[in-house]
Amino acid sequence: MSNKTLQLYRQLIRESKKFKSYNFKEYSIRRVSLGFRENKNVKNSEELDKLYKSAEENLQMLKRQTLINSMYAHNKLVVEQ
Template sequence: MSKPEVLKLFKSMIRESKKISSYNFSSFREYAIRRIRDGFKENKILSNPKEVQIAIQKAQSDLDIIKRQVIVGQLYSAEKLVIEHHLKN
């Protein structure tokens, strides 16, 4: 996988994580974004092609998990809490 493709994967993961919008899951959203950034920084030094491929496969698997979490959150969305209305204003 080329650097632009890895960057695209990184951006996709961040974009999907930001779709987790429920107030109750905001800490999960922040954790996911932090772990994505940390994971890509840690793996930046990998030079062995096999290790790089394993890291990319894990990231793609994690992206699928994030996408499922977003879908589940949308399926079971609840009314906004009072605090959510005040946070956006």
């Protein structure tokens, strides 16, 4: 994994942890990890560029979603306490 890919992965995880809702937070962390794990053996540079661009778009979408999520009050679930 290249340095810039690792940096993007960390940004996605960091942004996922900003969700106030436990379910959204855990789901997005799981999806980010799974997405990177599924594509760890891709060697084709065109495919890697496409995946990287898609991950950058997902990061922007994740930033918007965490902002929207932070605007609403959430009661803590039993698993959070």
